[in-house]
Amino acid sequence: MTLSLTDTLSGEREAFEPSGDSVLLYVCGLTVSDDPHLGHARLWAQADILHRWLDHEGYDVRHVENVTDVNEKITARVGEREEWDSETDVAGHYTNEVLSRMRDLNLKRAEVYPRVSEHVPEIVDLVETLVERGYAYESNGSVYFDVAEFPEYGKLSNQEIEEVEEQGDPEEREEKRSPADFALWKADGVDADAVEEHRKHEHDGPLPEGQTWESPWGEGRPGWHVECSAMSMTHLGDTLDIHMGGQDLVFPHHENEIAQSEAATGQAFANYWLHVGFMQAGSEKMSSSLGNYFTVGDAVREFGVNVLRTFYASAEYRSQQAYTEETIEEARRRWERLERAYETAVEHADSADALAKAEDSEFRDALAAARTQFQSAMNDDLNAREAMAELLEVASAINRHVEGEAPYDYRALREAIEFFEEYGAGVFGLQFGETTEGEAEIAEDLVELVLDLREGEREAGNYERADELRDRLAALGVEVEDSEDGPTYRFE
């Protein structure tokens, strides 16, 4: 049973075979000009699930994810805050933000997060190679890729060159041989119109001039598409195994990357192209420019990492996913079900009633079936929703087993716990049984104290008083549940 992935280039599901000892994974990261939102985090989460699954299947993963820190949107925000004197300040702020939020989401670290600003020499080299090989031409201090020289242009997105509308700003039209040609190197600093368009704040000073670097064509800066080619080649070589990104990048970004890279090296740029579908907010795409987004920071604070990760694992990476109160609520309920079942399994496995020779064959069969199906779901183009369903099947199996009479099947409970740890934690990045020290312990002691008092009230038949205590704990975020063995509680 091997992994198959849907490759955008061929449009088909194909058996995955890495080109060498390691899997070379490049994820098209983002421009650090704003707080990341749930749509960006969806790509991160899906890339993380892929990374973790490859790890699980025994591959060595070399994961590189770029940070675009040169862009008009960044320039547009210079001066927005007192401490933002330059693009470097703005980009630095949002780079920190992005990396912090990635950490919040419990993502596997990439091998490197290359910045455009530190790869200008490699970019210039690549552009020079393209000019030398006749695939690019200089015009008025800028350099453009000559699409007519690359007959395969359009193979990723199935675009016909003639159908491609004008790219870039109108002033470029004069400099280009064909409307479909795209900039590899832009003369001078920023495009003033673009900066103006992206400015969100009042300003009276002159527009910043933008960042520029020396090049054989004079002062200038890299075009957008060429960065990814140069950075992926620098860190992972000419041919990637997997190139992953948002669906909106198929054209023109990834199409252009293929053209540049393959024209320069004569090698295939990536063997598998994976595109993650959009996060839908209502009926439209969640996007910074539409303003209909929920930031990752807010979401982590409001729902927590585990709910978010359950949410992302509840839809396939290629399809669109709806973000609504209801879908988040569903994810919250799913996560709680998993977490409770995990705790139930741990508690029962570590009880006097869990015996080595007890055997619940139905429970064991359910576990074996879940394992097989989880594996095949993930191998089948990373079908996370199906795989998640198997995790929930194990939760049901645990609950059913425990619902029955003691003794409990120790070996099966242990197997169930390992299932959660291997697949839930290992593959989906969920965090079961998180324990915190210090203050959390005091909080637990305090809750237990209140519960003792409440038990006294209950024994005395003062249910009104007992319910009031439970409500007040609930208001503090402590959920109390009564059972035969006395009250239990959990922090929300």
Added chain:
RNA sequence: GCCAAGGUGGCAGAGUUCGGCCUAACGCAGCGGCCUGCAGAGCCGCCCAUCGCCGGUUCAAAUCCGGCCCUUGGCUCCA
């Protein structure tokens, strides 16, 4: 206009690659029961789907073929 991905129950979302295990998964919401002082969690059961429309192939189609309608996205910065 061109290109791409989709249209499955109240919601969400698998299944379409390789037609039969689909009398359509998992879950949320709703209903009933067990448990329970109450509630919650859990368990058991139930409700809701002629799988966008029309036609075709086949012993058999959500799955294959043809046509049509609709939605979202890309073609401008975009994960």
